[in-house]
Amino acid sequence: xxxxxxxxxxxxxxxxxxFSTNSDSRVRLRKVESSIAESELRLRVEEVSTRITRLEDxxxxxxxxxxxxxxx
Amino acid sequence: MNSSYSIKIFSSQxxxxxxxxxxxxxxxxxxxxxxxxLSSYLKDLNTKTIVIENDYTDGDYLEDFASYYVRCxxxxxxxxxxxxxxxxxxxxxxxxxxxxxxxxxxxxxxxxNYQGFVVVRPLPTAIVGRTVLQTxxxxxxxxxxxxxxxxxxNLFGIPLSVSSLAFQEQDTVLAACATVALWSAFHKxxxxxxxxxxRPAEITRIANGVVSTTRxxxxxxxxxxxxxxxxRSVGLEPELIQASPNVPxxxxxxxxxxxxxxxxxxxxxxxxxxxxxxxxxxxxxxxRINQQEVASGExxxxxxxxxxxxxxxxxxxxxxxxxxxxxxxxxDYPVLLEGSWQDSQTKKILTLQPIFLLVPVYNKIRVTFLDxxxxxxxxxxxxxxxxxxxxxxxxxxxxxxxxxxxxSINKEPFPVDDLKRLLVKQNPRxxxxxxxxxxxxxxxxxxxxxxxxxxxxPFYELxxxxxxxxxxCKKVLDDNRLTNILIELLEQVFxxxxxx
Numbered sequence: 001x002x003x004x005x006x007x008x009x010x011x012x013x014x015x016x017x018x019f020s021t022n023s024d025s026r027v028r029l030r031k032v033e034s035s036i037a038e039s040e041l042r043l044r045v046e047e048v049s050t051r052i053t054r055l056e057d058x059x060x061x062x063x064x065x066x067x068x069x070x071x072x
Numbered sequence: 073m074n075s076s077y078s079i080k081i082f083s084s085q086x087x088x089x090x091x092x093x094x095x096x097x098x099x100x101x102x103x104x105x106x107x108x109x110l111s112s113y114l115k116d117l118n119t120k121t122i123v124i125e126n127d128y129t130d131g132d133y134l135e136d137f138a139s140y141y142v143r144c145x146x147x148x149x150x151x152x153x154x155x156x157x158x159x160x161x162x163x164x165x166x167x168x169x170x171x172x173x174x175x176x177x178x179x180x181x182x183x184x185n186y187q188g189f190v191v192v193r194p195l196p197t198a199i200v201g202r203t204v205l206q207t208x209x210x211x212x213x214x215x216x217x218x219x220x221x222x223x224x225x226n227l228f229g230i231p232l233s234v235s236s237l238a239f240q241e242q243d244t245v246l247a248a249c250a251t252v253a254l255w256s257a258f259h260k261x262x263x264x265x266x267x268x269x270x271r272p273a274e275i276t277r278i279a280n281g282v283v284s285t286t287r288x289x290x291x292x293x294x295x296x297x298x299x300x301x302x303x304r305s306v307g308l309e310p311e312l313i314q315a316s317p318n319v320p321x322x323x324x325x326x327x328x329x330x331x332x333x334x335x336x337x338x339x340x341x342x343x344x345x346x347x348x349x350x351x352x353x354x355x356x357x358x359x360r361i362n363q364q365e366v367a368s369g370e371x372x373x374x375x376x377x378x379x380x381x382x383x384x385x386x387x388x389x390x391x392x393x394x395x396x397x398x399x400x401x402x403x404d405y406p407v408l409l410e411g412s413w414q415d416s417q418t419k420k421i422l423t424l425q426p427i428f429l430l431v432p433v434y435n436k437i438r439v440t441f442l443d444x445x446x447x448x449x450x451x452x453x454x455x456x457x458x459x460x461x462x463x464x465x466x467x468x469x470x471x472x473x474x475x476x477x478x479x480s481i482n483k484e485p486f487p488v489d490d491l492k493r494l495l496v497k498q499n500p501r502x503x504x505x506x507x508x509x510x511x512x513x514x515x516x517x518x519x520x521x522x523x524x525x526x527x528x529x530p531f532y533e534l535x536x537x538x539x540x541x542x543x544x545c546k547k548v549l550d551d552n553r554l555t556n557i558l559i560e561l562l563e564q565v566f567x568x569x570x571x572x
Contacts, residue, residue: 027510028460029544034553037457041557044453048561051318051371052446058316059442065314065428066300070250070338071293072347072389 076126077228079164082119082157084111090124090155095196106200106241109391109412110190117187117206120161125227128154130191132202132271136246139273140289141195149194152201156227160184171228179230188234189225198243204236205392207353207384217353217384217393218332221263237334237352239392240272247272250294251279252388253348254302257334257432264332265434267307278305296338299348299430308432311440315426317367319442321406322398323377323469325351327441327504328431330470335431337385339424341413346427352393353384362398366406373448376468387411396424436523437471437502439530444469444504444520447530450562451508458544459510468507471522474499485514490535494519497533504530515541529565545570 080086085098091107092098101107130152141148160183170177191201204225207217217237225232238259242252255272262269270278273289279298280288294302300310315321328335335351361381366372383396390412399408409424448467456462472480478495502522508515519533536542548554549571559567 027513027515027538027541029458029540030460032457032544032548034548034551037548037551037554038557040457041453041554041561044456045557045561048449048452051449054318055442055446055449058314058319059440061312061314061428065312066297067295068338068346068427069293069295070299070346070348071248072341072345 074164077167078124078126079162079167080122080124081161082114082122084108084115086122087111087114087155090122090153091190091192091199093153093192093194093199095194096199101199104197104199105389105412106391109394110200110203113205113391113393114157114187116208117157118159119157119187120184121158123156123158123167123227125154125156128152128191130154130193130202132240133191133193135271135273136243139277140245152194153192154225155190155192156225156232157187157189157205158184159187170230179232183230186225186232186234188223188236191240193243195243198241198245200239200241203239203392204234205239206234206236207393214357215353215355215384216330218329219260219334219350219352220332221260237350237386237392239386240388242388244292245290246276248291248293249388250299250348251276251291251302253336253350253386254279254299254432256350256352256386257336258306260332260334261306261308261432265308270306275302278302296428296430299336303430303432306432307435309435309437311431311433311437313429313431313440313442315406315428317404317406318370318372319406320365320372320375320377320445321426321429322354322362322365322380322383323375324441325383325429326354326376326380327470328433329354331472331476333431333433333471335429337383337426338428338430339409340427341424342422343415344413344422347387347389347424348430349385349387349394349396351383351385354380355382355384356380362400362407364401365398367401368403370401370406373445373452374463374466376466378466383409385411389413399423434502439504439520439522439524439526441469441471441504443526443530444506447518447566448506450566453561454545454548454558455508457548458541461510464510465515466509468509469504471502471504474501474503477503477505477519487535487537494533494535500524500532513538516545529563529569531566531569534569 088098088101091101133152137150166182188205190203193199193201204223220235220237242248251272254275258269261267276291279294279302282301303310325335337349337351339347341347357379360378362378365377384393386392387394396409396411401407405425413422500521500523504520504522506518514537517535518531520530521532
């Protein structure tokens with residue numbers, strides 16, 4: 001892990017910004033280098049997977065909730 | 073002076089008198105929170121005149137009367153009063169010019185704008201019956217009241233109309249808050265889907281038909297499963313979403329409200345219990361108001377909900393279109409809400425803890441907001457890679473119909489080729505739109521089939537709004553060295569969809 005983090009920091013420093021040539025100059029894009037991009041993406045895979053699993057879990061409504069009384 | 077009606081210049085006192093009846097004098101009325109809320113609301117609308125229709129037969133009350141009050145020993149009346157509100161000051165002479173005139177009078181010039189009506193029930197409490205009032209102005213496109221429909225009122229032959237959503241307070245005899253929340257919601261779903269719109273007594277009866285642990289009438293509340301049964305009985309499906317800490321609750325509510333789908337919010341009120349309200353609108357700011365809309369310690373992709381600072385709800389114990397201010401998230405709830413609920417002793421504002429959202433949806437709406445969100449989560453790392461300021465992105469996710477979508481994209485700045493393709497294309501009846509923006513500029517947009525199934529890949533159309541962003545994205549997707557990790561992240565089907 002420390003190796004990857006170090007590599008990512010270097011990569012961020014190396015990245016150069018390029019401004020979009022589109023009429024809207026507020027869209028600022030990064031120049032992507034594939035070797036660095038691969039490690040950046042890999043770092044996020046597990047996090048994304050966990051968040052998706054938890055969203056799926058959130059869809060399960062408990063029986064207790066179905067039976068809650070709304071009475072105020 | 074005509075006994076069929078009377079005309080009063082608007083004031084709180086005049087309103088309280090108009091709301092009073094034989095069992096509830098104007099002093100008692102002035103102590104009721106709903107009456108005070110209505111007074112403040114009408115003041116804000118700049119109401120000038122009240123026309124009191126003294127003898128009015130209201131269908132909703134008549135059903136209540138037939139179901140319960142007629143069998144009481146006390147001689148309750150079967151007819152109501154109806155109060156009409158106008159923003160111009162006028163007297164009986166002017167009003168008479170509008171009734172039965174052979175010349176067509178300019179009603180708006182004589183009476184001003186019609187602001188709606190309140191049916192006054194002849195009961196000791198719960199005097200505020202069916203209430204249909206104009207909404208607040210949009211305030212430069214900030215306030216959005218999507219859950220409204222056109223209501224017409226015929227006042228002695230004068231045709232009047234107002235855009236609103238019906239409200240009434242609970243009587244805890246035939247309807248508690250859950251019944252009233254459903255009743256308001258069904259008014260709008262009838263307009264959207266052509267489904268039925270039963271009266272409160274009927275809703276309570278239907279809800280208790282499936283399971284009943286207490287007596288149905290007098291009604292002191294409903295279980296959520298009973299509410300769900302009532303929704304099914306009108307031909308819709310109950311979409312119940314628990315307000316789990318990781319569910320972006322405000323964006324979830326927005327995603328249905330934008331189309332005009334009424335959303336029932338269940339909240340826990342400190343020291344009181346569970347309460348239901350019908351959400352009817354929201355306040356959308358230009359800039360982000362909240363840092364997150366999920367509980368502390370949770371993460372979500374940035375959504376429109378971060379710019380929404382208030383929700384507007386029909387709260388049968390407060391009033392129509394009452395304000396719910398969105399407060400920062402806590403550990404256990406995605407957000408907290410503050411409305412007009414107060415501790416009766418200390419007058420401290422009580423916090424509302426969101427517990428669930430219940431949406432009465434058409435049966436063909438099968439794909440949910442959370443199903444769409446799961447796919448958008450996969451885009452996060454890719455966007456961080458492509459954009460220098462990924463923290464500024466915002467996803468605008470909402471359900472719409474094919475016709476609404478076509479009307480909308482015709483008015484939006486849309487790439488011409490994509491516009492033509494989508495307009496002539498056979499689209500699903502219900503569509504989820506997911507628009508990615510950065511600093512208000514659209515970058516790309518997904519169209520998802522709302523009628524498909526949870527486990528299928530929902531997106532069927534992709535529109536690239538920004539050429540350079542498209543190029544940059546394409547470059548990454550075409551990079552063979554990134555193929556494996558992108559497929560791992562996005563899944564093969566999403567990767568192929570983006571690439572092609």
